[in-house]
Amino acid sequence: NAGVTQTPKFRVLKTGQSMTLLCAQDMNHEYMYWYRQDPGMGLRLIHYSVGEGTTAKGEVPDGYNVSRLKKQNFLLGLESAAPSQTSVYFCASSSSGGAHEQFFGPGTRLTVL
Amino acid sequence: RKEVEQDPGPFNVPEGATVAFNCTYSNSASQSFFWYRQDCRKEPKLLMSVYSSGNEDGRFTAQLNRASQYISLLIRDSKLSDSATYLCVVNHEYGNKLVFGAGTILRVKS
Numbered sequence: 001n002a003g004v005t006q007t008p009k010f011r012v013l014k015t016g017q018s019m020t021l022l023c024a025q026d027m028n029h030e031y032m033y034w035y036r037q038d039p040g041m042g043l044r045l046i047h048y049s050v051g052e053g054t055t056a057k058g059e060v061p062d063g064y065n066v067s068r069l070k071k072q073n074f075l076l077g078l079e080s081a082a083p084s085q086t087s088v089y090f091c092a093s094s095s096s097g098g099a100h101e102q103f104f105g106p107g108t109r110l111t112v113l
Numbered sequence: 114r115k116e117v118e119q120d121p122g123p124f125n126v127p128e129g130a131t132v133a134f135n136c137t138y139s140n141s142a143s144q145s146f147f148w149y150r151q152d153c154r155k156e157p158k159l160l161m162s163v164y165s166s167g168n169e170d171g172r173f174t175a176q177l178n179r180a181s182q183y184i185s186l187l188i189r190d191s192k193l194s195d196s197a198t199y200l201c202v203v204n205h206e207y208g209n210k211l212v213f214g215a216g217t218i219l220r221v222k223s
Contacts, residue, residue, distance in 0.1 A: 042214055042215035048209065104157050105156060106155070
């Protein structure tokens with residue numbers, strides 16, 4: 001039982017490049033979330049999903065897209081990376097909404113030059 | 114104003130000390146409250162939920178004051194292993210989302 005996994009762990013991009021971050025969970029959770037964490041800012045919600053085939057915007061969605069084609073996977077895409085997207089990205093999942101524990105992946109450290 | 118505010122610290126305390134963290138939240142419609150712990154360069158993990166009646170888990174005690182929109186975490190007999198960032202977390206009024214505070218850094222020294 002791996003819990004929540006994220007791929008890749010580290011990535012360096014040049015401005016304008018694109019990439020996809022993959023999140024996978026094996027807990028059969030309905031809800032999945034993508035956050036970014038910056039110094040002094042705490043975790044900020046980018047996008048989330050309440051079930052397979054659904055997505056919704058969070059607090060800071062601009063510059064990102066997501067897809068939830070399978071229940072266990074939640075993909076975060078950056079179409080044209082910018083230095084402001086340098087951050088640590090965490091994926092999380094939970095069995096239900098805000099009243100339930102969220103389980104986090106180990107994070108992806110992204111640097112955009 | 115941030116929806117969840119915490120004193121960033123750091124709190125530097127000796128082993129065995131008692132330390133308390135406070136957190137305030139702005140949305141009176143919030144229903145669920147948590148403390149998460151995050152070790153350096155690791156993911157956040159749930160430490161404990163916070164209930165209206167207050168709750169205790171070993172050396173950790175959490176309190177909620179809805180009238181003042183205030184949450185606290187008390188750690189007794191601090192251990193070196195308690196060194197981490199403690200995140201105050203509140204559910205968003207629409208229920209599906211959590212709002213995280215920026216965290217309070219605790220350093221326990223021998």
